[in-house]
Amino acid sequence: MSPASDDVRPAVRVRGAGLAFGPRTLWSGLDLVVEPGEFLAVLGPNGSGKSSFLKALLGMQGLSAGTVEIAGGRPGGANRKIGYIPQQRAIDESLTMRGVDLVGLGLDGHRWGPGLFGMAARRRLVASAIDAVGATRYAKQPVGRLSGGEQQRLRVAQAMVGDPEVLLCDEPLLSLDLAHQRAISELIDSRRRTAGTAVLFVTHEINPVLPFVDRVLYLVNGQFRIGKPDEVMTTSTLSELYGTRVEVLKVGGQIHIAGAQSALCEAEPHHHEHDVEEQVG
Numbered sequence: 001m002s003p004a005s006d007d008v009r010p011a012v013r014v015r016g017a018g019l020a021f022g023p024r025t026l027w028s029g030l031d032l033v034v035e036p037g038e039f040l041a042v043l044g045p046n047g048s049g050k051s052s053f054l055k056a057l058l059g060m061q062g063l064s065a066g067t068v069e070i071a072g073g074r075p076g077g078a079n080r081k082i083g084y085i086p087q088q089r090a091i092d093e094s095l096t097m098r099g100v101d102l103v104g105l106g107l108d109g110h111r112w113g114p115g116l117f118g119m120a121a122r123r124r125l126v127a128s129a130i131d132a133v134g135a136t137r138y139a140k141q142p143v144g145r146l147s148g149g150e151q152q153r154l155r156v157a158q159a160m161v162g163d164p165e166v167l168l169c170d171e172p173l174l175s176l177d178l179a180h181q182r183a184i185s186e187l188i189d190s191r192r193r194t195a196g197t198a199v200l201f202v203t204h205e206i207n208p209v210l211p212f213v214d215r216v217l218y219l220v221n222g223q224f225r226i227g228k229p230d231e232v233m234t235t236s237t238l239s240e241l242y243g244t245r246v247e248v249l250k251v252g253g254q255i256h257i258a259g260a261q262s263a264l265c266e267a268e269p270h271h272h273e274h275d276v277e278e279q280v281g
């Protein structure tokens with residue numbers, strides 16, 4: 001990541017942001033600048049507000065306080081500089097749209113024009129985005145009949161095809177096998193290195209992307225920490241954040257967190273007890 005300078009505008013700038021639903025505050029006082037080419041992992045247990053954070057950046061969720069700038073503008077509207085991989089939802093089996101058409105939706109029509117040249121250029125871009133996620137074999141089939149992982153790879157292609165300045169990814173590795181988790185993480189990493197795309201990557205499992213992560217935003221129970229993985233993913237920082245002893249174990253280049261789930265269960269006693277070593281963020 002290159003250091004901030006005056007002539008490079010940040011990809012994302014969040015000032016004094018807060019989000020509350022009724023009496024429940026998901027986060028408040030959030031200040032964050034994400035630079036072009038930076039890879040920010042957004043971690044935290046279920047319901048801590050990770051997806052809502054991405055939705056606030058997209059203008060799909062209003063803030064309770066503060067402001068957001070993304071790709072040089074306000075969130076919302078048709079900002080073509082933002083690629084978004086939404087949290088996976090099953091696509092209706094009856095959807096007959098083909099993969100190539102789904103990916104093509106990630107391109108804005110007017111830039112290519114109706115002429116033959118425009119259409120050929122558009123087709124080439126779509127084909128190359130599909131190739132990059134390894135989806136060429138099934139890209140002409142109806143999306144509704146593809147497996148969850150195949151659909152997910154097309155969603156990644158759709159988010160990347162428009163040459164975004166900022167890529168917002170909500171658990172993009174879900175339902176991918178290990179080989180494709182790796183291929184997609186490396187593809188996203190290479191895009192931010194070569195094109196300077198900032199990546200905000202929501203995940204429950206940091207290990208598959210740990211080699212790429214510059215900084216972590218960790219959300220828990222209305223609190224958050226921002227910093228390099230080595231600063232945030234420590235026993236002392238996470239224990240402070242969870243409000244109880246949480247053990248962070250670093251083994252073979254991977255990070256494992258023990259005790260976080262039971263910390264949350266104590267706060268919400270109706271949940272099942274799971275006090276095994278686990279990764280919740």
Ligand SMILES: Nc1ncnc2c1ncn2[C@@H]1O[C@H](COP(=O)(O)OP(=O)(O)OP(=O)(O)O)[C@@H](O)[C@H]1O
Pocket residue numbers: 021026044045046047048049050051052053
């Ligand atoms: N529009 C809304 N109105 C009321 N509550 C909402 C709304 N949107 C989200 N919430 C609540 O805010 C909390 C945070 O939701 P969010 O989806 O951001 O969590 P998350 O960290 O992404 O969780 P997960 O890991 O389970 O995907 C949840 O408890 C959710 O029910």
